Amino acid sequence: MNPELYILGSSSANPTRERNPTSQILKIGSEKIMIDCGEGAQMRLMQFGIRQTGIDYICISHLHGDHYFGLIGLISTMSLMGRKQMLHIIAPAPLKNIIDLQILHGIMHIHFEIKFHPTNPNVPEFILKTQSFELSSFPLKHRIHCTGFLIKEGKKERHLNMQAIDKHEVPVAFYKSIKTGKNYIAENGTEVLNKELTLDPTPIRSYAYCSDTIFDPTIVPYIKDVNLLYHETTYLHNLAQKAAERFHSTAKEAGIIAKMANVGKLLIGHFSSRYDNLQPLLEEARVEFTPTELAIEGLKIEI
Numbered sequence: 403m404n405p406e407l408y409i410l411g412s413s414s415a416n417p418t419r420e421r422n423p424t425s426q427i428l429k430i431g432s433e434k435i436m437i438d439c440g441e442g443a444q445m446r447l448m449q450f451g452i453r454q455t456g457i458d459y460i461c462i463s464h465l466h467g468d469h470y471f472g473l474i475g476l477i478s479t480m481s482l483m484g485r486k487q488m489l490h491i492i493a494p495a496p497l498k499n500i501i502d503l504q505i506l507h508g509i510m511h512i513h514f515e516i517k518f519h520p521t522n523p524n525v526p527e528f529i530l531k532t533q534s535f536e537l538s539s540f541p542l543k544h545r546i547h548c549t550g551f552l553i554k555e556g557k558k559e560r561h562l563n564m565q566a567i568d569k570h571e572v573p574v575a576f577y578k579s580i581k582t583g584k585n586y587i588a589e590n591g592t593e594v595l596n597k598e599l600t601l602d603p604t605p606i607r608s609y610a611y612c613s614d615t616i617f618d619p620t621i622v623p624y625i626k627d628v629n630l631l632y633h634e635t636t637y638l639h640n641l642a643q644k645a646a647e648r649f650h651s652t653a654k655e656a657g658i659i660a661k662m663a664n665v666g667k668l669l670i671g672h673f674s675s676r677y678d679n680l681q682p683l684l685e686e687a688r689v690e691f692t693p694t695e696l697a698i699e700g701l702k703i704e705i
Contacts, residue, residue: 405430405555405607405705407630409671410446412697414636414650415468416675417441421699423468424672426632427452428553428609431534435459436476437551437611443472444479446699455485461537462493463613464548470497474504481512488515492529492537494547495520523547526624532556540624542615544649550615552624554608560600570594607705610665614672616646617655625663630705632697633659635670635683653683657690671697 406429411422423440427447434457436443447454454476462470470493480489491497498518505512519529526540534556539549559581567577572586572594580586586594610625612633625631636650645652651659653670660668668691673680680696687694695703 405553405609407609407632407669407703407705408446408450408452409697409699409701409703410443410450411438411440412671412673412699413440413468414634414672414674415466417468418675418678421673421675422446423471424613425472426611426697427457430553430555431532433458433532433534435461435535435537435553437461438463438469438613439472439476440468440470441472444476449700450702454479455483457489458487459490459492459537461551461611462491462497463542463550463611464544464546465494465497465500466546466614469613474501474508477501477505477512477516478508478510481510481514485514488517490517490519490530492519492521492539492551494523494549521549523549538624540621542613542621543618544614544616548614550613550621550624551611552608552628553611555606558603558606560596560603563599563601566594566599570599572599609705612659614649615651616649617651617659619659619662622659622663625659625665627664627666629666630669630703631660631663631665631667632669632671634672635687636672636674638677638682638686653686654690657687657694660687660691660694666693668694669697669703670694 408427410425413421422442424438425440425443426437428435521539529537536554538552542548542550608628610628610631633656635653635656637645637652639652639654
């Protein structure tokens with residue numbers, strides 16, 4: 403099953419009647435990763451039918467409130483619901499102190515371990531690897547330290563070529579090792595090469611998340627050729643000067659980055675509350691990069 407992305411929030415700093423601040427869930431393999439956690443994220447989780455306790459990894463791009471103010475409430479809910487397993491938080495280092503203070507002064511009883519992975523805002527770095535995915539971060543240029551995230555599926559097993567398997571009468575007991583790349587040696591000593599017994603695995607899928615950032619072509623090498631790119635799009639390009647002053651991007655600029663990086667599809671979000679109608683932002687981005695979609699709340703995208 404391909405990874406699936408769920409949009410929980412797509413507004414910039416000010417929420418609107420229809421849009422909460424930024425938050426997403428990426429389902430990849432058997433695991434769920436939350437990316438940013440603005441206010442209202444828990445309500446959207448319930449609307450999607452995603453259990454809070456099923457989230458084991460939370461990535462926070464930076465410490466502007468619209469990207470993490472929903473986090474302490476989510477942690478509290480996880481504990482109230484009886485969570486026991488470890489929670490991984492990948493975020494700027496100062497967030498650990500913020501969380502610790504909230505837990506201390508709120509006299510919160512957290513019954514699970516929180517493992518904190520501090521991000522480096524200055525250089526790209528590998529963060530962690532699980533059975534399902536590999537997670538890396540890369541620097542973005544915003545008014546405060548900010549990082550983007552690159553998530554790739556883990557290495558996949560090869561597919562069995564059942565026609566060849568039957569031809570060589572390979573016992574079921576050898577299927578698992580063959581799928582991992584090993585040759586098969588028959589009882590008579592004959593060796594059958596793995597490339598004859600298997601087919602190439604399904605291509606690895608990838609997702610890049612570019613949170614708040616000024617237009618910055620230097621990020622292109624980090625996101626090159628990803629299947630899906632999320633890039634903030636706070637303003638239309640007639641407000642390019644305002645965007646630059648506030649270290650944000652326009653729809654046109656997001657489209658240019660997607661084209662430069664040769665991505666499969668572009669997803670735009672972090673819309674300013676000044677826009678009730680998002681269609682002009684979509685149209686502006688599509689002038690530069692046709693396969694663009696809006697990060698509308700409630701949207702589920704297969705990568």
